[in-house]
Amino acid sequence: MSGNDILVTDGLSKRFGDFSAVSDVSLRIQRGTIHALIGPNGAGKTTCFNMLTKFIAPSSGRITFNDRDITAMRPADVARLGLVRSFQISAVFPHLTALENVRIALQRKRGDSFDFWRSKSALEPLNLRALELLDSVGLTSFAYSKAGEISYGRKRALEFATTLAVEPEMMLLDEPMAGMGHEDIDRIAELIRHVSANRTILMVEHNLQVVANLSHRITVLTRGRVLAEGDYRTVSENDEVREAYMGAGHA
Amino acid sequence: MSVRLEAPAIAADATARDRRANAIAFAVMVGLIVLAPFVAYPFFIMQALCFALFACAFNLLIGYVNLLSLGHAMFLGLASYVCAHAAKVWGLEPVSAIALGVAASAALGVVTGALAIRSIGIYFAMITVAFSQMVYFFCVEAPFTHGEDGIQAVPQGRALGLFDLSNPWILYVFVAIVFLFGFLAVQRTVNSPFGEILKAIRENEPRVISLGYRSMQYKLAAFSLSAAIAGLAGATKAIVAQNASLTDVSFAMSGEVVLMTLVGGMGTFYGPVIGAFIVVSMQNYLAQYGEWVTVIQGVVFVACVLVFRRGIVGELAARARISL
Ligand SMILES: Nc1ncnc2c1ncn2[C@@H]1O[C@H](COP(=O)(O)OP(=O)(O)OP(=O)(O)O)[C@@H](O)[C@H]1O
Ligand SMILES: [Mg+2]
Numbered sequence: 001m002s003g004n005d006i007l008v009t010d011g012l013s014k015r016f017g018d019f020s021a022v023s024d025v026s027l028r029i030q031r032g033t034i035h036a037l038i039g040p041n042g043a044g045k046t047t048c049f050n051m052l053t054k055f056i057a058p059s060s061g062r063i064t065f066n067d068r069d070i071t072a073m074r075p076a077d078v079a080r081l082g083l084v085r086s087f088q089i090s091a092v093f094p095h096l097t098a099l100e101n102v103r104i105a106l107q108r109k110r111g112d113s114f115d116f117w118r119s120k121s122a123l124e125p126l127n128l129r130a131l132e133l134l135d136s137v138g139l140t141s142f143a144y145s146k147a148g149e150i151s152y153g154r155k156r157a158l159e160f161a162t163t164l165a166v167e168p169e170m171m172l173l174d175e176p177m178a179g180m181g182h183e184d185i186d187r188i189a190e191l192i193r194h195v196s197a198n199r200t201i202l203m204v205e206h207n208l209q210v211v212a213n214l215s216h217r218i219t220v221l222t223r224g225r226v227l228a229e230g231d232y233r234t235v236s237e238n239d240e241v242r243e244a245y246m247g248a249g250h251a
Numbered sequence: 252m253s254v255r256l257e258a259p260a261i262a263a264d265a266t267a268r269d270r271r272a273n274a275i276a277f278a279v280m281v282g283l284i285v286l287a288p289f290v291a292y293p294f295f296i297m298q299a300l301c302f303a304l305f306a307c308a309f310n311l312l313i314g315y316v317n318l319l320s321l322g323h324a325m326f327l328g329l330a331s332y333v334c335a336h337a338a339k340v341w342g343l344e345p346v347s348a349i350a351l352g353v354a355a356s357a358a359l360g361v362v363t364g365a366l367a368i369r370s371i372g373i374y375f376a377m378i379t380v381a382f383s384q385m386v387y388f389f390c391v392e393a394p395f396t397h398g399e400d401g402i403q404a405v406p407q408g409r410a411l412g413l414f415d416l417s418n419p420w421i422l423y424v425f426v427a428i429v430f431l432f433g434f435l436a437v438q439r440t441v442n443s444p445f446g447e448i449l450k451a452i453r454e455n456e457p458r459v460i461s462l463g464y465r466s467m468q469y470k471l472a473a474f475s476l477s478a479a480i481a482g483l484a485g486a487t488k489a490i491v492a493q494n495a496s497l498t499d500v501s502f503a504m505s506g507e508v509v510l511m512t513l514v515g516g517m518g519t520f521y522g523p524v525i526g527a528f529i530v531v532s533m534q535n536y537l538a539q540y541g542e543w544v545t546v547i548q549g550v551v552f553v554a555c556v557l558v559f560r561r562g563i564v565g566e567l568a569a570r571a572r573i574s575l
Contacts, residue, residue, distance in 0.1 A: 053461065079463035087461070093454035096447075104451045105462050107444060112464075114472055116445040123444055166462055 006031040006170055006200050007052070007083070012061035014047050014224075021047045022224040025061070029170075034192065034201045036211045039221035040244065045204045046088050048221070049172050052202075053085045054078045065170070082169030086176060088204070090155040094148025098139055098158050101147050102130040105165035133161040138187055153180040160188060164195060171195075173203040177210060189214060212236075220244075272573040276521055284427050293423050294491070299531040300430040301488035306511040306523030307437045308480035313509075314518035315441050316473045317453040318368075321376045322383025323481055323508050325363070326356040328500025329386060330482030335402040335495035336395050345408045345416055345490050349429075352486030353479050359386070360478020364471045380502070387500045401496030405489055416490065429487045433480050438520050440476060449473055510548065514555045516562025519575050525563055 007029040014022040022044040029035045037045050050056040052063060054075040063071045065083050079085075093101050106126040107113050115122070134143050137157040142150050147158055160176055176192070177185045189210050192201060205211050211218060212232045220227045220241050228238045235241055287296045305327050312318040330352030337348035367378040390396045397403075407416035416422045440446050451459045452466050459466050489495045498504060507530060515526025533551065537544045559566040568575040 055457065055461075074465070075460050076463050076465045079461055084463070085461050087458065091455050091458040091461075093451045093458070095454055096450060100447065104447060104459070107447065108463050110444070112468075113444040113448050114469075116440040116443045116472070116476065118443050118445075119439070120442050120444055120447055123447065162458075162462070 004031055005029060006066060007202070008064045009052070010062045010064075012048070012051060012063065013059050014044070014051060014056065015059045020224050022051070025221070025224070025226055027219060027226075029200060029202055030217070031200055032196075032198075033216040034196050034203065034214050036215035036218045037202060037204045037221060038206070038208070038211060038218060039227070042223075043221040044224040045221055046174055047224075049085055049174050049204065052172060053083060055085075079166070079168075083172070084163055084166055084168035084170070085172040086159050086163045086174055088174040088178070090152065090159055090179075092147040092155050092158050092162070094146065096147055097144050098134055098147055098150065099127065099130050099143045101158055102133050102162050102165050103127070105162045106130055108166055130165070133165055134158075136164075136191060137161045138184070153184045156180055157184060157188065160191070168199065170200040170202070173201065173205075175204050175206060177205060177207055185210065269574050272568075272571070272575060273520070276575055280521065280524065281431070284430075288420075288423050293419055295531075295535060297423060297426045297491045298488065299528050300426055301484045301491060302508075302511065302531050303524040303527035304430050304433040304484035304487070305481050306508050306515070306527045307434055307520075308477045308484060309508045310512045310517055310519075310523040311437050311440065311477045311480070312473060313512060315446065315453060316449045316470060318470065318474065319372075319376045319509075320379040320474075320477075320505075321509070322363075322379035322381075322386075322502075322505050323477075324500050324502065324504035325383040325386035326360060326478040326481035327485035327488070327504060327508075328390060328495075328497075329359055329485070330356040331485035331489040331495040331499045332390060332396050332402065334486035335405045335489040338408060338490065339402060339405050340395070342406075343408075344412055345410050345425075348408075349483065349486040349490065352489070353482040356482025356485065357475055357479035360475040360482075361471070364474035364478070368467055368470045368474060380505070383500070383502065383505055387497070387502070390497060390500050396495070396497075399497065401494055402489075403494050405493040405495070407490055407493065422491065426487060426491060429483065433483050434520075434524070436480060440473075441520075445469070445472070510552055513562055514552065516559075516565030516568070519562065519564040519568060521575050522562045522564035529563075 005028045009025060009027045012022060012025040013020065025048060037048065039045055051058045054073055058071065062069065065081060070078055093104065103123055103126050106129055107123065131140065131143060134140055137160055139154060139157055139161065142154060147155065156176060156179060163171055177188055180188065185207065192214060215232065217230065218232055218235045219229045220235055222244045227244060228235050228241045309320065309323050312320055333355040334348045334352030337343040337351045338345060363382040367375055367382065370378055391398055407422065409415050410425055414421050414425065416425055448459065448464060448469050452469060456466050485499060511526035511530045512523045514529055515524065516522025533548060534544055537547055555562065561569055564575055
């Protein structure tokens with residue numbers, strides 16, 4: 001029955017001490033769609049991402065990816081299955097160049113890189129693909145800049161290119177456009193649409209314009225619980241959502 | 252499209268500059284190693300080279316994986332004892348004895364690393380201290396190490412049955428080769444596909460994990476490699492000094508290697524070498540001041556940290572905008 005759902009959660013919950021950050025969240029993400037997870041600050045979106053990618057262990061509940069129970073898996077192994085995340089706080093390797101950042105991801109396909117005796121010139125064949133990816137996010141002229149020295153928006157773009165480099169079957173993007181200017185937002189939105197052609201995307205995004213334009217389905221989270229789910233229209237017409245979410249300053 | 256052509260050109264220039272700077276630095280270092288025995292006491296230079304290699308091994312962890320080991324003397328000391336014992340009691344020729352010492356330290360690195368690597372930051376450091384204290388205790392108690400006396404009068408023997416290391420000149424060449432081998436091994440490791448992942452782990456471990464790398468395995472491999480190279484330094488030192496003693500497994504020795512690396516510049520190739528020579532020279536030439544050596548060392552250390560935050564080489568490289 002879940003043949004068309006790539007990622008399924010059952011009663012996913014996370015407690016930090018007495019505080020329930022996520023309570024009983026059951027999601028079904030359809031293969032090949034762009035699914036948005038929205039909600040006010042502190043709703044538990046990032047905590048959900050952390051659990052889905054096994055960066056934190058759920059207090060209870062079950063996670064299934066491609067019909068495989070991944071609840072007890074380690075984060076690197078989840079990534080190897082093709083479920084790869086980005087981070088809300090820009091996660092680049094600051095002292096490496098943009099090219100090297102992307103190449104770290106591309107290196108994975110060589111298998112495990114334990115070859116400490118080989119020169120890193122062995123990685124040069126990956127440069128072309130890395131440059132292509134940088135070009136797709138508009139970073140060609142920053143390929144040889146240290147990632148720590150480029151603007152915040154560009155770091156986000158670089159992070160996106162890095163995530164894309166591992167060619168994940170499913171991408172979890174945590175606010176991929178936060179801190180970006182209009183032009184970059186348009187570029188990344190277009191890119192997300194483009195790369196979603198043969199993969200599934202679950203994204204957290206505060207920019208409702210982007211959410212409306214991109215996503216097939218939206219789940220609204222407040223205080224750790226699912227408040228509503230459906231397409232943009234259904235969700236935006238939901239009174240509870242208007243009150244909890246739009247009312248909270250995100251007009 | 253013009254931007255596209257321009258950027259790689261600048262970058263190629265920057266890497267070419269780095270490469271040239273490194274080639275020059277390496278040539279200068281080799282030149283100094285060749286000249287040194289004519290102006291300084293060769294035994295002193297050989298010992299300093301062993302410590303320099305030890306610092307390079309330590310730097311591989313702190314500088315490129317951001318792992319602070321405060322128990323690294325266990326690898327230096329264990330290899331030193333094993334090598335001394337193998338050469339003296341089992342009568343092995345020095346290269347085999349050194350190889351055995353390296354193997355012992357590498358094995359110790361795998362075991363202690365597997366347990367320590369699960370912790371991070373100060374907890375990792377504390378676990379390495381705990382292990383090194385255990386190794387110290389073992390070396391005090393085990394019969395083959397001869398406790399407080401240590402292993403004395405270790406024969407230098409003929410390397411590979413051919414080169415008589417009791418000849419000071421041949422010994423010097425031998426030690427220089429071992430040092431350069433270890434130094435280049437660290438450099439190659441850092442500049443390998445493996446090293447790229449290590450640096451990425453240093454910068455942002457969660458991100459590396461999220462890309463599907465089991466970062467623990469990389470850290471363990473780096474830790475074991477570092478242990479092996481520290482062992483190479485310790486075993487060679489046993490042949491040079493013809494003894495193995497508790498000094499080399501002591502907590503003070505673990506502290507000294509931190510000092511050497513910080514003074515010279517962690518995360519640089521040449522910093523630990525220069526730092527080791529500075530610290531060893533200070534101990535040597537200030538020995539007449541007795542207890543004051545420690546105080547002077549402390550002052551130099553504090554001054555270095557305050558004036559050269561990145562260490563001597565780190566500071567120079569940053570100013571010249573190159574990486575050494
Ligand atoms: N490690 C933690 N320990 C304790 N509380 C936590 C922890 N991580 C998150 N929380 C709390 O859980 C709640 C949900 O946080 P989360 O980061 O998932 O929200 P979010 O929906 O991503 O918000 P934002 O839009 O601000 O990113 C917050 O109240 C937060 O303070
Ligand atoms: Mg968040």
